[in-house]
Amino acid sequence: EGIIKNIPADYIGDGINLEKYNRVRFSEAFIRGKKQSLGLTPEAPVIGIVARLVKEKGYEELFLAHKKVIERFPGTILLVVGPADLQKRDSIHPDIVRSFGIEKNVIFLGERTDVDELYGVMDIFVLPSYREGFPHSVMEASAMSLPVVTTNVRGCRNAIEPDVTGFLVPAKNSEELSKAILQLLLDPQKAKHMGIMGRKKAEKDFDKNIILQKMETKIAELIKK
Secondary structure, three states: OOOOOOOOOOOOOOOEOOOOOOHHHOOHHHHHHHHHHOOOOOOOOEEEEEOOEEHHHOHHHHHHHHHHHHHHOOOOEEEEEOOEOOOOOOEOOHHHHHHHOOHHHEEEEEOOOOHHHHHHHOOEEEEOOOOOOOOHHHHHHHHOOOOEEEEOOOOHHHHOOEOOOEEEEOOOOHHHHHHHHHHHHHOHHHHHHHHHHHHHHHHHHOEHHHHHHHHHHHHHHHHHO
16 A cells, blocks of 8 residues: 655645736727727726625625715726626625616626736726635736735735735725725825735746746655655
8 A cells, every 4th residue: 555645735826927917018008998998988997806796705895885985086987807606695696786876887897808908997906805715816916016905814815915015904894995995096106006016026926937936846856755
């Protein structure tokens, strides 16, 4: 019988394509055209989320927070990118925004193949999940130089540098979520700086090529053992 050695688990991380998720790929003219194709006005602030339409992604808290945001910044649009997940018990239907009175300020795009371009039209990225593994969307948003507002839960808290690349807020707390979003809308320079720092973090921690090198090194070490 073979014997399996007790080898301690070593988390190497997860990576994304930093060339694909890079704001410098898109000119101002391209972004203007993309906004126009989505029915967005050039000056409207855009808050974005990329996540399945289920309650555990924090959509209900986000809709409540967005209601407060548009009281202060009436033209702000919430751009929702993600498929419906009708098999899930906590599935959310787009019509729910009517009960929040924010339907004119929310655009549901469903599942898309141009997510990299869509990050380009956003000003702030949010992911108010109740639970996550290691969210690719947060890594992608940071790589696209977006400030991130996400929840202080495992996975999400590991994907940002708090108060440097974005803000952490408690899960299921629309009040703190709206405060964090408003802080960024009220201070565009801070938002821009957080985005720049997010790109730097992505280059350091999220590059899939570096992750692959780490994996190769680790495999070689294990083979030697």
